Amino acid sequence: MHYDPDRNDHGLPFNPFKACVIPRPIGWISTVSPAGVHNLAPFSQFQNLTFDPPYVMFAANQNTLGKRKDTVVNSEQTGEFVYNMATYDLREAVNRSAAEVPPEVDEFELAHVTKAPSIRVKAFRVAESPVQFECRTHQTLRLPGNGLMGTVDVVIGRVVLIHIRDDVIGADGRLDILKIRPLARLGYYDYTTVDSLFEMVIPGENENLLIGLEGAAGGTK
Numbered sequence: 001m002h003y004d005p006d007r008n009d010h011g012l013p014f015n016p017f018k019a020c021v022i023p024r025p026i027g028w029i030s031t032v033s034p035a036g037v038h039n040l041a042p043f044s045q046f047q048n049l050t051f052d053p054p055y056v057m058f059a060a061n062q063n064t065l066g067k068r069k070d071t072v073v074n075s076e077q078t079g080e081f082v083y084n085m086a087t088y089d090l091r092e093a094v095n096r097s098a099a100e101v102p103p104e105v106d107e108f109e110l111a112h113v114t115k116a117p118s119i120r121v122k123a124f125r126v127a128e129s130p131v132q133f134e135c136r137t138h139q140t141l142r143l144p145g146n147g148l149m150g151t152v153d154v155v156i157g158r159v160v161l162i163h164i165r166d167d168v169i170g171a172d173g174r175l176d177i178l179k180i181r182p183l184a185r186l187g188y189y190d191y192t193t194v195d196s197l198f199e200m201v202i203p204g205e206n207e208n209l210l211i212g213l214e215g216a217a218g219g220t221k
Ligand SMILES: Cc1cc2nc3c(=O)[nH]c(=O)nc-3n(C[C@H](O)[C@H](O)[C@H](O)COP(=O)(O)O)c2cc1C
Pocket: 026, 039, 040, 041, 042, 043, 044, 045, 046, 059, 060, 061, 062, 063, 068, 069, 070, 071, 072, 094, 095, 097, 098, 099, 100, 101, 185
C-alpha cells in the first residue's frame, strides 16, 4: 500500500507514520524557567546531530491549547536545557513527566525524581538517569504544520558538558548498554528497550572512517 500523508488516506485504524521511524531514543529534557520553576518532559523526536562539537535536537509540537510547550519556552528564554537518558527502570517517571500541566508546576516533583545540580547550566539533571548532557540552546527552527498541534519547534542545542555514571562504564571502557537498558519509543502506545546488541565493522581499509564510527579516543573524537 501507499498513502499521501497530507490526505492520510491509509485506511488503517491508526496512523502508521510514527511506527515507521523506530526505535526513537527519548530525550528526557529538563529546563528551568526564568522564574525558577523546574520542568521535565520526554521527547521522542530527539537525536544527536553531530559530534565535534556535539549537538542534539528535540522537536516539540504545540500543546493541546495550541501553545508552545514549556520546554521550548524555557530553553529559548534561558538559552539552556539538559538531556537526560531515559531508561527502562525510569519508564514510569518518564511517563509521569509527560502530563500537560501549567508552567508553575515543578515536574521533577510530579515525576518523583531527584534534582542534581548541573555545572555549566542552571537547569537541574535527573539524578536517577545514568547519562546527562548539559546543553546551550543554539537555535530554534519552526516548521509549519497542519492544524493546531502539527506545528513544531525544533530546538537545537550544543552539548557543553557530558555526565556518565561510573557504574555504567564497563571494564572495557565502553558504555554498558545492556546494563543501562535505554528506553525507546515505537508507534502507538508501544515502547522498547535495548536488550541485545551485535557488532559490525565496515569493510575496507579506510582507517579514519573506522575510527570515526568506533569513536576511538585517539581518533576523530
Ligand atoms: C515517551 C514520550 C515521548 C514524547 N515525545 C514527544 C515529542 O517528540 N514531541 C512532543 O511535542 N511531545 C512529545 N511527548 C509529549 C510531551 O512530553 C508532553 O507534551 C509534555 O507535557 C511537554 O511538556 P512541557 O510543556 O513541560 O514541555 C512525548 C511523550 C512521551 C510520553
